Amino acid sequence: MTIIDGADAPYWEGLAEGRLHLPRCAGCSRWLWPAVSRCGHCGSEDIAWVERAMAGTIFSWTRTWHRFALTEDIDLPYVSAVITVDDCGIRLLGRIDDPGQVDPVIGESVQGRIGKTHVAGRDIPTIIWSRG
Ligand SMILES: [Zn+2]
Structure with a gap:
């Protein structure tokens, strides 16, 4: 059983599906890693998970x-x-x-x-x- 939670859950869910998804702030377009729930640069909570x-x-x-x-x-x-x-x-x-x-x-x-x-x-x- 795999337990997936936290800000990086979409990363692990993507890997489990064979894809690499990485977080990018929708507010300022910066890539964010490690994954966070709020951008430390612009304060946006709108994080897009983009397949790479x-x-x-x-x-x-x-x-x-x-x-x-x-x-x-x-x-x-x-x-x-x-x-x-x-x-x-x-x-x-x-x-x-x-x-x-x-x-x-x-x-x-x-x-x-x-x-x-x-x-x-x-x-x-x-x-x-x-x-x-
Ligand atoms: Zn941002």
């Missing part, structure tokens, strides 16, 4: 070699990354496919797809980013 392509560039990354709590179902090693989504500048945390353990490059283009991460007995939709 799962395309971006690598902002940072790290390869994890050692198991820690709640990662029992993820094959080691794995690469976590912060990806800057194209055309909006929002940065999202996700995982990068890591065949051959070739180090990712900051600024490299990536394409995302929806996968799942099994954590604490439940599947959480996760963006898995692929290089080149």
Whole structure:
């Protein structure tokens, strides 16, 4: 069972449907992340959730070699990354496919797809980013 609530609920609902939805203030057009219920720039509570392509560039990354709590179902090693989504500048945390353990490059283009991460007995939709 997935519990979805809070200001970022449309993000998680979108991922569960295979889409990336990100929040944009309808008052001042700024992209807002993390999700909020009220724009901190103009005060508007009119937040539009806009579908974006799962395309971006690598902002940072790290390869994890050692198991820690709640990662029992993820094959080691794995690469976590912060990806800057194209055309909006929002940065999202996700995982990068890591065949051959070739180090990712900051600024490299990536394409995302929806996968799942099994954590604490439940599947959480996760963006898995692929290089080149
Ligand atoms: Zn605003």
